[in-house]
Amino acid sequence: MARLARRALHGLFVLFGVSVLSFVLVELAPGDFYAEMRLDPRISEATVRALRARHGLDRPLPERYLRWVASLARGELGYSFAYGTPVAPLLWPRLRNTLLLTGTATAAAWALAIPIGVWWASARGPAVRRSLSVLMATLLAIPDILLALALLLLAVRTGWFPAGGMTSVGYEQLSRAARFRDVVSHLVLPASALVLCVLPALTRHVRASMASTLEAPFVQAARGHGIPEWRVVFGHALPAAANPLVSLFGLSVATLTSMSLLVEIVMSWPGLGPLLLEAILARDFHLVLGLVLASTVLLLAGNVLADVLLLAADPRIRAEET
Amino acid sequence: MSDEPLVTIRGLTKRYRRRAAASSAPVEALAGVDLTIERGRVLALVGESGSGKSTLARCLVRLEEPTSGEIHYEGTEVCSLRGEALRAFRERVQLLFQDSAAALSPRLTASEIVSEPLEILGRGDAAQRRRRALELMETVGLSSAEADRRPLDLSGGQRQRLAIARALALKPRLLILDEAFAGLDASIQAQVAAVLQDLRRREGLTYLCISHDLALMSVFADEVAILFEGRIVERAEAARLFAAPAHFHTRALVAAVLSVPPLAEATATS
Amino acid sequence: MGGRDPGKIIGRFRRQGANRHSEFRTARAPPYHARVPGLLEVTDLAVAYEAGGSPAPAISDVTLGIEAGEAVGLLGESGGGKSTLLLAVLGLLPPHARVIRGSIRWRGRELIGLPPSERRRLRGAEIAIVFQDPALALNPVRRVGSQVAEVARAHRAQGAARCRADALAALAEVGLPDPDRLYHAYPHELSGGQRQRVVLAQALCCRPALLLADEPTASLDSTTQAEVLALLSSLQSRLGLAVLMASHDLGALAALARRVLVMYAGALVEEGTPAEVFGAPRHPHSRALSRAYPRPPRPPRSA
Numbered sequence: 001m002a003r004l005a006r007r008a009l010h011g012l013f014v015l016f017g018v019s020v021l022s023f024v025l026v027e028l029a030p031g032d033f034y035a036e037m038r039l040d041p042r043i044s045e046a047t048v049r050a051l052r053a054r055h056g057l058d059r060p061l062p063e064r065y066l067r068w069v070a071s072l073a074r075g076e077l078g079y080s081f082a083y084g085t086p087v088a089p090l091l092w093p094r095l096r097n098t099l100l101l102t103g104t105a106t107a108a109a110w111a112l113a114i115p116i117g118v119w120w121a122s123a124r125g126p127a128v129r130r131s132l133s134v135l136m137a138t139l140l141a142i143p144d145i146l147l148a149l150a151l152l153l154l155a156v157r158t159g160w161f162p163a164g165g166m167t168s169v170g171y172e173q174l175s176r177a178a179r180f181r182d183v184v185s186h187l188v189l190p191a192s193a194l195v196l197c198v199l200p201a202l203t204r205h206v207r208a209s210m211a212s213t214l215e216a217p218f219v220q221a222a223r224g225h226g227i228p229e230w231r232v233v234f235g236h237a238l239p240a241a242a243n244p245l246v247s248l249f250g251l252s253v254a255t256l257t258s259m260s261l262l263v264e265i266v267m268s269w270p271g272l273g274p275l276l277l278e279a280i281l282a283r284d285f286h287l288v289l290g291l292v293l294a295s296t297v298l299l300l301a302g303n304v305l306a307d308v309l310l311l312a313a314d315p316r317i318r319a320e321e322t
Numbered sequence: 323m324s325d326e327p328l329v330t331i332r333g334l335t336k337r338y339r340r341r342a343a344a345s346s347a348p349v350e351a352l353a354g355v356d357l358t359i360e361r362g363r364v365l366a367l368v369g370e371s372g373s374g375k376s377t378l379a380r381c382l383v384r385l386e387e388p389t390s391g392e393i394h395y396e397g398t399e400v401c402s403l404r405g406e407a408l409r410a411f412r413e414r415v416q417l418l419f420q421d422s423a424a425a426l427s428p429r430l431t432a433s434e435i436v437s438e439p440l441e442i443l444g445r446g447d448a449a450q451r452r453r454r455a456l457e458l459m460e461t462v463g464l465s466s467a468e469a470d471r472r473p474l475d476l477s478g479g480q481r482q483r484l485a486i487a488r489a490l491a492l493k494p495r496l497l498i499l500d501e502a503f504a505g506l507d508a509s510i511q512a513q514v515a516a517v518l519q520d521l522r523r524r525e526g527l528t529y530l531c532i533s534h535d536l537a538l539m540s541v542f543a544d545e546v547a548i549l550f551e552g553r554i555v556e557r558a559e560a561a562r563l564f565a566a567p568a569h570f571h572t573r574a575l576v577a578a579v580l581s582v583p584p585l586a587e588a589t590a591t592s
Numbered sequence: 593m594g595g596r597d598p599g600k601i602i603g604r605f606r607r608q609g610a611n612r613h614s615e616f617r618t619a620r621a622p623p624y625h626a627r628v629p630g631l632l633e634v635t636d637l638a639v640a641y642e643a644g645g646s647p648a649p650a651i652s653d654v655t656l657g658i659e660a661g662e663a664v665g666l667l668g669e670s671g672g673g674k675s676t677l678l679l680a681v682l683g684l685l686p687p688h689a690r691v692i693r694g695s696i697r698w699r700g701r702e703l704i705g706l707p708p709s710e711r712r713r714l715r716g717a718e719i720a721i722v723f724q725d726p727a728l729a730l731n732p733v734r735r736v737g738s739q740v741a742e743v744a745r746a747h748r749a750q751g752a753a754r755c756r757a758d759a760l761a762a763l764a765e766v767g768l769p770d771p772d773r774l775y776h777a778y779p780h781e782l783s784g785g786q787r788q789r790v791v792l793a794q795a796l797c798c799r800p801a802l803l804l805a806d807e808p809t810a811s812l813d814s815t816t817q818a819e820v821l822a823l824l825s826s827l828q829s830r831l832g833l834a835v836l837m838a839s840h841d842l843g844a845l846a847a848l849a850r851r852v853l854v855m856y857a858g859a860l861v862e863e864g865t866p867a868e869v870f871g872a873p874r875h876p877h878s879r880a881l882s883r884a885y886p887r888p889p890r891p892p893r894s895a
Contacts, residue, residue, distance in 0.1 A: 124687060217728035223684055224723070225794055226716030227746045234741070241732050314733055315778045361683040461848065478670070505810075507669045507840045512884040534813050537843070541886040561889040580820040580843030583871035585882050 004033070004304070011300040016310040018296045019104055019289065022064050026285040032057060033081040033283045055081060058078060068286065078286030082279070090275070095257070095294060096164060098264065101106040104187060104278035109202055110249065112195065114238075117206025122233055132203075148193040148266040156205050161189050164268035190267045198252075205248055206241075211239035222239035239313075240266030250306020254299040257291075326397070327358040328496060328528050329382070334391035335552075336377050351377040352388070353552035364522065364529040367538035369549030375532045379500045380548070382530070385416045389394050395496075413443075416489040421542070422481035422503035426473040432459065432484055433469040433572065439491045455505065458487040479510035483517060490521070498529045503538055515542050537579050540564065548572050603808075609858065613704055629836055630657040631802055637694030639680050650676040650689065651858040658834050659799065663825075666838040666850030667869070667881065673858040674838035678804045681836075682721055683711035689708070699801075718749040720795035726787035726806040730779040736790050737775030743797045760791040767823055785816040789823065795826065805837040809844050821847045842885045854878045 034057070038048050052058050056067060068078050076086035083090055120132045155163040162168060166186050167179075174182060214220065214237050222232045257272060264273030272291055281288035311317055334355040337348040351374045359365050369375045380386040384395060384400065393400040395411065403411050419425040426435055436455040440446060446454065458465050462483040473481050482502060490496060499518075503511045519542075521527060531541050539546050540560035547557040550571040556563070567573045626725055637654045640647035651673040660662050668674045677686050681696055683703065696703040698719065703844055705710065715721075723729050741752075741759035748755070756775075763771035766789040788808065795803060805824070809817040827833055827850055839845055845852055846866040854862040854869060855878065862875040873879040 065621060093810060217723060217725065218682070218731045221721075221723055221729040221791070222731070222742075224721040225743045225746065226683060226712050227713070228712065229741075230748070234729050236734070240731055242733075252771075316732060316780055319778070319780060334850060387854060413698055435756055506663055508842065508886070509669065510886040511886075535886075537888050539887040540888040564888050578814040579888055580818070580821070580841075580847045582846045582882075582887060583841045583867045584887060585870070585879075586872050 004308075007198050007304055007307070011304070013297055014300060015293065018063070019069075019293060019294075022289050023061065023068070025221075026288065027061055029283075031283055032285070035283065036188075036303050038221045040249070044116050049211075055079065068289070073106065077290040080264055080279075080284055080287045082282045082284040082287070087287050089288065090142040091290050091294065094270065094272050094275050098257060098260060098273070100183075101187065101264070101269055101271060102194065102260045102306035105198065106252050106256065108191060109195045109198045110252070113199055113202035113206050116199075117203045118210055118233060118238065120203065122208040136200040136203055139196055142195060142196075144197040145266055146197050148263045151189045151193050152267060155189055162186050163189075166270050186197045186208070186269075188216065190260070190263050190269050193267070197263075198259065202248070204243060207243050210237060216240065221284070242313050245304045246309045248304050250304075250309055253305055254302025257295040257298050326361075328361045328396060329359040329530075330392075330394040331355055331357040331382075332382060332394075334378070334393065335373070335389045335499075336381060337388065337389045350552055352391075355393070355549075355552070356549060356552055356590045357526060359530055360545075361528055362522075363545065364525055364531060365541040366543035366546045366550060367530060367532045367549055368534065368536050368539050368546055368563060369532075370534055370575075373390075373549045374552040375502055375549055376532075379532055383384070383412065383415055384497060385417070388508070390399065395504075398462075409443075413492040414494055415496045415498065416487050416494040417498060418482075418485055418499045422478065422502050423473060424489075425485055425569075426481060428472060428474055431470045432464070432476070433470055435473065436487045436491055437559070439488065443492070447546045454491070458490055459484070461488045461490065461521065463513075473505045479504055479513055482506065482510075482514050486514075486517065487572050490525075492529070496528045496530065499529060499533075501533055502531070503533060503535065503542075518542075526561055536575050547576065607836065617712075619870070631660045631662075632696075633697040634655045634657075634677075634681070635695045635697070637677070637680065637696060638692040639676055639685065639689055640692050640892075641686075642688045642690065642864070647690070647692075648860055649692075651680070651855075654858075654860055655695070655856075656853055656860065656863075658802065658836055661828070661834055662851070663831045663835045663837070663849050664847035665852040665866070666836060666851055666855055667840070667842065667845055667878075668838070668855035669840055669881075672855050674805055674855055676708065676858075678721065678806050678836070678838055681804065682715055682719060684707070684715075713747070716743050716795070716800065717798045718800050719802045720800040721804040721806065722788075722791050722795050722808050726784060726791045727779070727811070729791050730787060732779055733876040734778075735775070736777050736779060736782065737771075740790065740794050742796055743794050747798045758797055759793070762797040763790070764795065766793045766827070768788075784812055785814075785819060787814065788816070788820050792820075792827070795829070796833070799831065800833070802834045802836065805835060805839075807839050807841075808837065810839070817844065818847075822845055824848055828872060841884065845872060854881070860881070 034048050037043050049058070056064060067084075070273050071078050073084070075088055077088045077091065078086070080090060082138040083322070088141055116132070119170045120129060123129050123132075147312075152163055162185060164186075164320070166183060168182055168186075171179060171182060208232075214233070217232070217236075218240070219232060219237050222236050223229070227236075260269070260271060263269070263274065264271040265277055268274070272294075276288065276291050279291070332565065333507075334352050334357075336351070336352040337350050338580075339348045353374075355374075355378060367375055368377065377386065381388045382400075385584070388401060391401075395415065398411070399408075400411060400413070403474075412510075422484075423425040430438065432494050433452055436458050440451045440454060445447060445451070456469060459466070459469060463489065464480060464483055465485040468476065468480065473484065477485065483522065485502075493533070497518075503514065519528065522529060529543075531543055533537060540563070543560065545564055546560050548555050548563075550573060553571040556567070556572045563572060564576055604638040607860070634654055634656050638652045641647075642650045643718065654673075654677060655774075656674045666677070667672050676685070679689075680691060681703075683706075685691070689743075691704055694704070698714065701712075730736065736758055737756070740762055741755040745752070745753040747838060748758070757856070760775060763774060768774055768786060768789050774782070774786070774790075777788075779893075783789065803824075808824075809820055812820060821844060824835060824837075828835055833849065835850055837845065850865060850867045852864060852866055853860050856875070856877040861868055862873065862878045869878055870882045870885075874883050
């Protein structure tokens with residue numbers, strides 16, 4: 001318990017550091033939201049200056065930072081210049097869509113990685129091992145944009161799945177069940193793209209952990225007692241091999257907001273990706289800051305989750321702590 | 323050879339703080355050990371797991387700092403040595419570990435392993451070091467053919483002898499053998515023991531041999547000290563220990579020695 | 593004066609259920625009435641490892657027999673083929689090892705060529721094994737009791753409650769105090785001796801007829817070693833268990849075995865009682881092993 005409290009405190013420090021660093025970095029980047037406006041000859045210098053003053057862009061950096069923290073406390077996360085509204089109401093629906101996509105993809109990836117990895121580790125014949133090795137290496141090598149584009153191509157050519165977006169036209173008129181089906185059919189392709197990107201690394205970790213556990217003496221001892229092989233693999237080897245995988249799972253949570261950026265942009269999924277791209281290009285930096293902070297919070301939560309899960313999974317670590 | 327003992331240990335104590343919040347009482351690995359090691363002899367330290375034997379060995383070579391107590395090596399107080407003096411002390415006293423496979427770097431060849439201490443201290447050039455390494459390997463009965471093989475390609479007995487060769491590189495006076503015979507077959511143990519005895523006679527070394535195997539120590543060592551719960555509880559020559567054990571733990575250890583029918587031969591056993 | 597004496601230690605072994613008159617050092621074989629077919633009969637067994645092309649023989653022309661309730665020792669150095677022999681009997685040879693020829697008969701039934709599922713049924717239920725290091729033979733993330741109960745579940749068609757009861761009985765039988773509490777312990781919470789007893793409980797849970805032991809006392813302290821050997825001896829006489837113990841430690845074999853087989857470079861080179869093999873060995877290898885064994889200056893007092 002004390003350990004978790006300490007972690008929470010560290011987390012706050014990290015958040016503080018990230019916010020300060022982001023503020024400074026954006027400041028160092030050339031230009032701001034009104035830079036393009038200044039290039040337009042029709043808009044006078046005075047107008048630009050007035051606009052900047054209205055949004056407080058001419059104030060010194062520390063003051064801007066404190067005003068931003070104040071708006072954080074109000075729950076607004078700053079003010080978006082491009083959209084003219086506070087950041088928070090822009091962020092939440094997009095965040096929800098992204099989490100829907102990445103959550104589904106992560107769950108599916110783990111659900112596939114474990115059986116494939118176990119199979120890969122315990123397969124006797126070299127043919128299985130070699131073909132899986134080649135398959136995973138190929139998947140790892142293909143960039144995720146390419147995968148996403150390839151899937152889009154599939155969608156367009158075959159018409160089995162909608163080519164992009166999250167909802168079809170006329171979504172509001174649909175019944176509850178139909179709406180659910182609609183979202184699912186739009187979800188399949190982007191989620192598949194993500195799963196294919198993430199699967200190779202996960203399966204390799206599962207395989208590596210299982211392979212070393214399957215050589216452990218207690219596995220041989222379990223076989224010696226006449227325990228059926230499937231029970232040896234899933235009841236003995238897999239729980240003992242779980243340590244690194246549990247930590248990895250926690251870290252998977254940490255990357256939930258960031259892993260789908262490119263795929264969302266390519267497949268027009270209305271998540272954080274397209275929003276972030278626009279915000280960066282437009283120098284809408286409160287929005288960028290809000291997104292960065294959301295990612296950081298998830299990262300910290302993922303780390304804490306990894307720790308907690310490890311504590312629950314391995315009695316030896318519990319013994320060290322208590 | 324002077325009559326002064328080589329090493330005198332007085333009141334050596336080592337306490338570990340457990341991380342466990344529940345039991346705040348520290349673990350006492352050594353609880354006031356008093357021991358002298360005579361020059362040129364083999365002293366065995368016999369104890370079960372948890373008796374503190376390895377802790378004692380590590381404190382002796384300053385791999386760990388004792389909580390309190392004194393260690394005198396040839397009159398010098400060891401626990402307060404620093405820097406150059408500590409390095410000089412470490413050349414005089416060497417520690418040999420149990421698992422030779424874990425104690426030798428798997429990436430180096432045999433001769434590189436033996437010459438590594440010389441290399442670290444910058445003694446001699448590469449050719450001299452290699453010559454010395456081959457000399458040392460010959461002393462322990464390893465042929466020059468093994469010089470370019472890696473530890474994992476050698477047998478357990480060969481590895482242990484390689485570790486001995488490395489320990490001898492800096493011409494120590496005292497060799498601490500921490501369970502150096504464990505895990506070896508009896509005939510390999512006998513081989514390694516023969517090499518060690520031979521070395522001791524030739525170079526005038528002193529051994530502190532730490533083990534849980536009372537039978538082996540009774541044959542290998544001149545004297546046996548029994549370590550129990552962090553204290554020396556008895557010390558005597560092996561024959562007397564077996565004939566009339568005084569402490570109850572000694573009696574337990576003696577009773578636990580498994581007897582094997584004596585070899586019906588005129589020549590001496592082992 | 594205070595303190596324990598060897599008599600009390602021996603007495604503790606006795607109280608573990610051993611026959612009142614049996615000493616913990618020598619095991620008594622059942623009387624032979626007529627020629628009964630041996631429990632285990634190995635004939636001309638040869639096993640080779642295939643390491644990159646040419647097969648390297650691990651054991652060759654091994655012939656041995658074990659009667660019901662008999663304690664047999666297998667003496668040999670590391671790498672001499674003892675483990676290979678035990679694994680071959682169990683049917684757990686690694687994938688790159690093959691039985692080249694020979695037969696292994698269990699209660700008259702040929703084991704070589706039996707489908708793997710059949711052999712698995714025998715393992716643990718009729719032929720059980722304990723390996724060397726008990727710290728490594730138990731799953732570190734599972735509770736000890738469930739690991740014992742699992743063996744019962746694998747071989748007996750019965751519910752979880754019955755399996756748990758069997759496990760508790762097995763834990764009590766191997767002399768563990770307070771089996772109810774130890775049932776829920778993790779392996780790292782137990783001492784080395786307790787862990788070895790748990791491993792024995794696993795092996796004996798389903799009452800096998802033969803126990804194979806691969807260096808069971810090698811990683812134990814001497815007092816723990818003596819306790820485990822006494823336990824094995826008492827279990828043997830109580831349950832009528834046959835034991836085949838492979839070890840490089842002459843002392844352990846002398847304490848437990850009635851008959852010792854000496855293995856050298858994959859072949860059996862000598863056979864006899866401990867007194868014969870260690871006291872008056874015929875084969876040069878047996879003599880070398882016996883000579884190398886450290887015998888204390890004066891034999892310890894017997895009970």
